Every structure is written in C-alpha cells, then in structure tokens.
Amino acid sequence: MKSELSKRIKPIVFQKGELVLDANNISKKSYFINKGILRTYFIKDGKEISEYFSGINEWVNSPKSFMQRKKDIYYIDAIENTEAYFINVDDLVYLFDNYPEMERYARLSMGTVFGHFMERITSIRFTSAKEKYIHFQKTYSGIYHRIPLGMVASYLGITQETLSRIRAKK
Template sequence: MSHHLIRHIERFIPVSEQLAARLQQIGKEHTLEKGAYLHKPNRVCTTTYFIEKGLVRVFYRKGEKEITDQFSAEGEWITSIHSFLKNVPDACYIQTLEPSALMGIDLQQLEQCFLDFPEMERFGRMLMSTYFLEQSERIISLQFHTAKERYEFFLKTAKHKATRVPLGMLASHLGMTQETLSRIRAEKDAF
C-alpha cells in the first residue's frame, strides 16, 4: 500500500503502527485508465476511494445531458456519498478523467476500523465535516453568485483542477453554459 493515504490521515490524527497495518490490510489499490468507471447508476456504492494520482468526477445524466457534481484529485476522496452512507442504489456515475491510482476501502471494513480505532472514527467525522462544508459553499455559490463569481470561487478553491477539467464538464459543474464559461475565461485572460 502506498504511504500517500497514511500521510493524508496523519494530517488529521496520529496513526499508530496497528492502525497503519489495518489500513494496509483493508486498502485495495486500483490503477485505472482515463474514462474508467468506479460506479454506475442503480448499484450500491460500497467503496470510498482515496486518490493518490489522477482526477475523478461524479456526474449524473439527465436525458442526453451530463451534469457534473464533483471533481476530486490527488489527496482527496471520492465516493457516491448518498449510496455509500445509506447503502442504497443511486443515479450517479464516478469516472476517471485521467489515468488514476486510487486506494479503495470497503464500507464494512471501514466501519469495523472505526469501531476498533476510535481515532479513525474521529478522522471520518473530520473528513465528513470538510465535505459538507465544501458542498454547502458550492450550493451557496450556485444560488447567490454570478457566473463569473462561481468561476472565480472554483479557481480560488480548486485551482489545481481548473486546467485539467474539460471545459464542458467544468461549465456543468458551475451551473452555466460552455459558451458563458468560455466568455468569462476570455475576459479573465484579457486582463
């Protein structure tokens, strides 16, 4: 198992040798090409993934249109949060946008790890708090900010992803048309 995951967790909690050994035991390495699916609709998502390398997105389909909900890159987690937490099928897709190396952890094994290592449960709570705060900020941005402000917010909070994400997917994520995003970028580049 890569040490990326351990170093990431150590940013939040101390990791004992016993916890590191458990993570080694339950973590499954995945090396995927660009365009691979980690999850598809009508299935229960039983795995959460830590991204060691690459870029992954969560999206939904509405007719022929794809609506991108989330992008995650190195040092971040991705899963179908609704399906993972409620153990129910959902409507989302999780797809790699670049060749990616991920560490997958099964929900049942993660829950047992939480029981056996209270510090790991604390890590889980901290991670969920971070996720819900980011989602709350995104919803506020979508509801109350102009298209230009939403793009600037994305640059401020996820600049390392901006040049890696295809324009149409980024526009969808920001709740605007591709033409609007192109115009905003052109105006920004003009200054």
C-alpha cells in the same frame, strides 16, 4: 492502527474515460486518489452534470451507495488515467468498531466537508457566471485547468457558450 488500515486498502488503476462507478449498481468501495482526477456526475435530461471533481489525496465514493447501500444517482468516471487505493465498506466498519478514534475522525472530517458545501451553496446563489468561474478556480486551484470546459460548465450550472466567453475575456 495504521497497519490495520493499510492491510485493508488495495491499489487500483483507471484509464481516462473509464467508468469507476455506475449509478445502476451499489458500490461498497471508497477510493483514495494517488494520481489523476475522478469526476462525480449525474444525468439530467440526458446530459451529464458534474457534481464535483476529486484529485490527489482525496477520498471519493457515492455516499448513499457506500454508507447506506442504497442506489443513488451518481456516476463516477476518470477524467485522466488515475491511480488509487480502495477500501471496502465492511473493512471500514470493522475499523470504526475497533478504533473509536477513527469514527471520531470521520465525524469531524464530515464537519469540514459540511462547511465547504455551505460555502458552495452561497457561491452558487449570489454570483454571476464570471464570479462562479473565479470561485471554481480557487476551489480547484491545483487541477482546474485539467478539466474539460463542458464539464466545468455543467458543474457551475452555466452553458458552455457562456463559459467560453468568460474565458475569452480574461
């Protein structure tokens, strides 16, 4: 089964700043990061709002685009030079069809992600800007210092100025 998977994934590299996925296109690819950081974001009132960041050993895609072949609002770009693998959704479906344990793995993985989302919602709802930043540092303990301030601010839903002041104080 492992080789079935490895047969279907291909390496790809992205330069810093390069667009990995354009919200105007439907993407049948899902990426597994080997090195670097990808950012998922969307545009609101002409500004880029970061949705989340993905580092080493994480899968990244635009869920609606990838799973349902529907356009969604999410762009993905590279914050750093990034090395990744990608798999096509057709190949993934083939694996799900032939390896039920993979389907189960996918379902259970989603349960975990689910928990993270709920935690994030709580974090956003009830905390001051400072607490949000501390929570962000914990969530992204390995990579938080490599993400530009403006992107962090939009991820947290606070202004750059406020984040800059929070950083200055500590």
